[in-house]
Amino acid sequence: MVVTEHRVSVSGNGSLWCWDTGGSGTPVILLHPHSGSGESWPYQQAVLAAAGHRVIGYSRRGARGSAAGTGTGAAVDDVADLSALADHLGLGAFHVVGAAAGGRIALAHALAHPGRLLGLTLSGSALDLPAPDAVAHLPVESRELGPAYRAGNPDGVAAWRAVHDRAGTAIGPPPALPPDAPEALALPVLLITGDADPYCPPSRLHRLARRFGRARSHVVPGAGHNPHWEQPELWNRLLLRFLSG
Numbered sequence: 745m746v747v748t749e750h751r752v753s754v755s756g757n758g759s760l761w762c763w764d765t766g767g768s769g770t771p772v773i774l775l776h777p778h779s780g781s782g783e784s785w786p787y788q789q790a791v792l793a794a795a796g797h798r799v800i801g802y803s804r805r806g807a808r809g810s811a812a813g814t815g816t817g818a819a820v821d822d823v824a825d826l827s828a829l830a831d832h833l834g835l836g837a838f839h840v841v842g843a844a845a846g847g848r849i850a851l852a853h854a855l856a857h858p859g860r861l862l863g864l865t866l867s868g869s870a871l872d873l874p875a876p877d878a879v880a881h882l883p884v885e886s887r888e889l890g891p892a893y894r895a896g897n898p899d900g901v902a903a904w905r906a907v908h909d910r911a912g913t914a915i916g917p918p919p920a921l922p923p924d925a926p927e928a929l930a931l932p933v934l935l936i937t938g939d940a941d942p943y944c945p946p947s948r949l950h951r952l953a954r955r956f957g958r959a960r961s962h963v964v965p966g967a968g969h970n971p972h973w974e975q976p977e978l979w980n981r982l983l984l985r986f987l988s989g
Contacts, residue, residue, distance in 0.1 A: 745765055745793050745794075746765075746766060747763050747764065747765050747766075748764050748766060749762070749763050749764075750762050750763075750832065750833070751809075752829050753828075754805070754824070755813070755824065755825075755828075756820075757811070758805050758810070758811050758812055758813025758814075758820070758825070759810060760802050760803065760804070760805070760810045760828075760829055761803045761808070761809030761810045762800060762803070762829060762833075763782060763789075763800070764798070764833060765789065765792075765793040765797075765798055765799045765800070766798060767797075768798070769793075769796040769798045770796075770797055770798065770839065770862065770987070771799075771800060771830075771833075771835045771836075771837075771838035771839065772792055772797045772798070772838065772839045772840075772841060772987065773800045773802075773826070773830070773835075773838055773840050773841070774788060774799070774800065774801040774846075775802075775804075775840065775841065775842040775843065775846030775847070775849050775850050776803070776804070776807070776846050777843045777844035777845055777846055777868070777888070777969070778845035778846075778918070779844070779884065779887075779888050779908050779911065779970075780807070780843075780907055780908060780911055781807040781808035781810075781910065781911040781912075782801045782803040782807070782808065782809065782810075783803075783808060783907045783910065783911070784801070784843070784907055784911075784973070785801045787972065787976030787979075787980070788980060788983075789801070791984075792980070795987075797987065800829075800833065802829055803911070804820075804825070804849075805820050805822075805825065807911045808910050821919075822849040822852070822919055823849065823853045823856050823857075823919060826840075826849065826853050827853070827857065830860070836860075837859075837860055838860070839861070839864075839865070839987055840853060840854065840861055840863075840864055841867065841983065842864075842865065842867070842869055843867045843868055843869065843970065843972055844867070844869055844969060844970070845869070845917075845918045847867065847869025847871065848869065848871055848918035848919060848921060849918050849919060850865075850866065851866065851871065851921060851925055852918075852925075854931055855921075855922075855925060855928060855929060858929070858930065858931065862931075862932075863931055863932045863933070863934070863986065863987070864929070864931050864932070864933050865933070865934040865935075865983060865986060866933070866934070866935050866936070867935075867936040867937070867971060868936070868938060868941050868943065868944050868968075868969045868970060868971060869944060870943045870944040870952075871921055871925065871926075871952065872920065873944075873948060876943075879942045879943065882942075884905075884908065885901060885904075887943075887969065888904070888968060888969045888970055889969070889970060889973075889974060890938055890940035890941070890968030890974060891940060891968070893967065893968065893974040893975075904970070904973055926952060926955035927955055927956075927957070929956060930957060930958070931958070932958050932986070933956045933958055933960070934960050934961075934962075934983065934986040935949055935952060935953050935956070935959055935960070935961040935962070936949075936962050936963075936964060936979065936982060937949040937963055937964070937971065938963070938964050938966075938967030938968045938969065938974065938975070939963050939964065939965050939967065940967065940968045941967070941971075942968070942969065943969055944969070946963045949961055949963065960986065964978055964979060964982075967979075
């Protein structure tokens with residue numbers, strides 16, 4: 745596997761840093777959480793590529809390696825940026841995987857360009873539902889990683905924290921979604937959350953699943969808001985099963 749890096753120009757003098765495993769397999773674009781960057785997928789890159797997929801990850805404007813440009817914050821069109829990235833890489837139809845806040849961008853892109861996507865995966869994403877008030881006052885590791893992972897994997901927590909710290913804090917908010925966004929989508933959908941996710945607990949995931957027409961839903965035990973990082977083996981199996989149809 746030869747991973748190449750690209751810098752893609754987007755509107756307002758912005759740019760996106762991305763990596764690409766290449767190949768002729770079905771493309772899968774990974775959209776990171778608000779707390780991360782294109783570095784947030786070390787446990788997925790090689791696994792998905794070994795399964796035959798062309799895997800692409802990138803940093804949204806303001807996150808590690810990507811320039812915000814003159815249009816920062818809410819003025820940034822994340823959907824247009826994702827389309828520009830796909831065009832630059834010469835992609836046709838692709839799967840999109842959004843973690844947490846990245847899920848809102850993934851769903852917004854699916855609504856705007858339904859013919860371009862093969863499927864949509866949302867992981868730990870509560871979409872536009874507000875987070876519980878108590879969550880905002882917790883340390884970042886407690887908000888993003890479950891208690892079982894924090895207690896049992898200090899090295900993993902340190903590695904996650906290093907990615908978080910390198911990501912930067914200039915990233916703008918993800919796009920707002922129309923109230924009927926799930927109901928308006930006809931694509932196959934995979935929903936995943938951790939059983940200790942304070943933003944998207946299992947009860948919220950199941951409510952979301954009922955709103956999507958063609959959704960599969962799974963709860964990952966022993967994980968918080970980042971099950972792709974905390975329990976990657978199970979998370980990867982769920983995603984690969986979905987990608988295989």
